[in-house]
Amino acid sequence: MKQAKQKKPSQEAEASRISRREFAARASAAAAAIAANPGALLGAAGMATAASAAAEPQQPGANAPKLSPAAQAEVDAKVAEIFRRYGEKLSDGQKADIRRLVRDGQAPLEALRAFPLENSDEPATLLHLVGPSRRAASSSGSAGSPTAGGKKPAGGGA
Secondary structure (H helix, E strand, O other): OOOOOOOOOOHHHHHOOOOOOHHHHHHHHHHHHHHHHHHHHHHHHHHHHHHHHOOOOOOOOOOOHHHEEEEEEHHHHHHHHHHHHHHHHHOHHHHHHHHHHHHHHHHHHHHHHOOOOOOOOOOOOOOOOOOHHHHHHHHOOOOOOOOHOOOOOOOOOO
């Protein structure tokens, strides 16, 4: 008669392990949950600190780079367009962050635009295609010919 198979301890351990795919799914779900509700990770004390930091008005002129009137007009136009598209979905803190980030990103953008560049200027790095190595090319030749670098093959005798 056939006896019922009993699970060995090693088989039970394998059954309780999760696959890589399941681990990835669980990890992405946990990351999404943290991203959706970061306050749950901070706790009550962290929430109070974060809320007080967000409630404090930021001084736009404190650390802001000095921008030309044209650059400031561009910043205002970009911020207005972002608020037009996503304004109802953004909190006041997020709107303040957007204003700050667009303003802080404008100075490097102006410096990049000021760099003189012509249409005929080539990039600093060029792609140089290299053919097959010399050793591979010489090995396809006759057996008595020396390899790359003029050296004779090892064990070649006299």
